[in-house]
Amino acid sequence: MSAARLPPAPRAPQTARTRTCPHCKATILESASVCPGCRHHLRFDPVAAQREAVSRTAMRIEGTIQGPTPAVPCEYCVVIAIRDEQGREVHRQVVGVGALQPAERRGFTLSVDIVPPPGPATPRRG
Numbered sequence: 001m002s003a004a005r006l007p008p009a010p011r012a013p014q015t016a017r018t019r020t021c022p023h024c025k026a027t028i029l030e031s032a033s034v035c036p037g038c039r040h041h042l043r044f045d046p047v048a049a050q051r052e053a054v055s056r057t058a059m060r061i062e063g064t065i066q067g068p069t070p071a072v073p074c075e076y077c078v079v080i081a082i083r084d085e086q087g088r089e090v091h092r093q094v095v096g097v098g099a100l101q102p103a104e105r106r107g108f109t110l111s112v113d114i115v116p117p118p119g120p121a122t123p124r125r126g
């Protein structure tokens, strides 16, 4: 007996369409109307604004580190890795490095926002 058929999955792009933020040069979703990195408004797009309005934060992790004991300065390196369902790394990026003095602290926040897939491309009115 064969497995039950799954309902058709919603059509989703294999690779997100991206562009470069003109302000901070981060790679962002092409459909974004606000850069998630520098928070600059990029354009007024009512469709993109509607998609962003229904986006949700699927994961958010916050943490703080403190300078080490014994009291010696140290350096830190923040690395983000994205893995697929088999655990294979599909992306790895150093997002920041810095130094930490013994009395200093640094807080870190990692968030993953889920945005609905873009609708069919609409012809631009010119």
Ligand SMILES: [Zn+2]
Pocket (backbone or CB within 6 Å): 021, 022, 023, 024, 025, 026, 035, 036, 037, 038, 039, 040
């Ligand atoms: Zn930006």
